Amino acid sequence: MKTVLMLLLALPLAVSAAAEKIVSLGGDVTGIVYGLGAQAQLVGRDSTSTWPAQAQTVPDVGYLRQLNAEGILSLRPTVVLASAQAQPSQVLQKVQENHVRVVSVPGGYTLADIDKKVAVIAAAIGRTAAGDAVRKTLAAEIAALPAQPVNKRVLFILSHGGMGAMVAGQETAADGAIRAAGLQNAMQGFAHYRALSQEGVIASKPDLVVISADGVKSMGGEASLWALPGLAQTPAGRNKQALIIDDTALLGFGLSTPHAVLELRRKAEHTPE
Numbered sequence: 713m714k715t716v717l718m719l720l721l722a723l724p725l726a727v728s729a730a731a732e733k734i735v736s737l738g739g740d741v742t743g744i745v746y747g748l749g750a751q752a753q754l755v756g757r758d759s760t761s762t763w764p765a766q767a768q769t770v771p772d773v774g775y776l777r778q779l780n781a782e783g784i785l786s787l788r789p790t791v792v793l794a795s796a797q798a799q800p801s802q803v804l805q806k807v808q809e810n811h812v813r814v815v816s817v818p819g820g821y822t823l824a825d826i827d828k829k830v831a832v833i834a835a836a837i838g839r840t841a842a843g844d845a846v847r848k849t850l851a852a853e854i855a856a857l858p859a860q861p862v863n864k865r866v867l868f869i870l871s872h873g874g875m876g877a878m879v880a881g882q883e884t885a886a887d888g889a890i891r892a893a894g895l896q897n898a899m900q901g902f903a904h905y906r907a908l909s910q911e912g913v914i915a916s917k918p919d920l921v922v923i924s925a926d927g928v929k930s931m932g933g934e935a936s937l938w939a940l941p942g943l944a945q946t947p948a949g950r951n952k953q954a955l956i957i958d959d960t961a962l963l964g965f966g967l968s969t970p971h972a973v974l975e976l977r978r979k980a981e982h983t984p985e
Contacts, residue, residue: 732837735784737776738795740826740966741817742767744833745793747967748842756787758798763960763968781806793817793833819965821888823854823973826965846967853970857977858894864980865898866890867918867948869940870905871927877940878905879912885963886922892969893977895920913942919983921948922976924959947984955979 735756736742742761745754751766758776761767773783777799784792784807792812794804796819808814815836818828827847834843868886871877880886881902890897898916906912921937928934934954943949961972 732791733787733789734837735773735787735789735792736761737773737779737792737798738817738964739763739960740829740964741793741795741833743964743966743968744830744846745837747830747846748834748837748839750837750839750842753837755789756784760960763958763964763966779803781810785810785812791815791836793836795819821883821885821965823857823892823965823970826850826854826967826969829966850967850970857892857970857974861894862977862981863896864919864983865896865917866893866920866922866976866980867898867913867916867946869908869921869923869927869937871923871930877908877927877931879908879916880905885965888965889962889969889973889976890922892973893980895977895980908940908942910941913940914945916946918946918948919953920980921954922962923954923956925956926959928956951984953979953983 732753733755734745734750734753736745736754737758739760739762742757743763745751746764754770756773757767757770759772759774760776771787774780776795776797779798781803789812792807792814794814795817798804804814817832818825827850830843830847830850834840868880869877870880879899881899881904883903884905887897898918923937928937931937937954938944938949938952955976957972961968962976
């Protein structure tokens with residue numbers, strides 16, 4: 713009888729969790745929803761949520777930083793899981809005013825921040841047991857990463873169609889990923905991103921260039937990468953050392969980030985001295 717009573721008491725929570733209709737805003741957030749096995753409850757996601765590939769079949773509410781309340785509300789969600797980058801905040805406030813629960817998922821550019829995201833999302837959608845399992849696996853993956861720093865300098869280049877190439881300084885996801893891999897950001901002395909300059913690139917002396925697959929595509933191919941001002945005069949340029957990555961994995965600080973960080977580390981370890 714006691715066991716039956718406990719099951720009956722737990723039933724409303726289970727029903728509530730199963731009934732949640734989720735809109736996830738942020739590639740890291742959506743990846744964690746899948747990692748928790750809650751993809752069947754996903755009714756919408758933003759356009760940056762492209763991993764795993766199945767997420768691309770879920771209705772798209774638009775770009776993470778240019779959201780509109782009508783698009784989100786039209787999917788009739790019961791909860792919106794919002795990345796720290798989701799904007800504008802007035803949109804999320806309007807969603808909340810329409811009796812939809814909005815959960816703010818913490819940001820951050822360290823591997824430890826991924827654990828916090830998982831914990832918040834798991835609690836918000838009633839999947840704490842799954843969250844505990846994911847966090848345990850995540851902790852093991854992070855612990856397995858090489859701890860000893862390597863004296864290699866990495867230059868992260870951001871390039872999108874219609875804009876000039878930019879380089880990552882401090883207080884960026886790229887800087888966080890580089891440091892997580894035990895490497896050095898070749899660009900020092902400034903925060904955020906700034907336009908690539910010939911003098912700055914030469915002075916930074918990178919051993920390895922990291923750029924997204926979309927960035928290389930927007931340039932017209934890898935040959936155009938090495939034609940960027942100053943790059944041919946660096947160790948990376950002379951040795952043609954580049955890592956073309958999935959920027960969602962490396963920079964998103966989600967469940968796929970530890971593997972991407974390990975890939976970065978291994979590539980850097982094998983660059984010529």
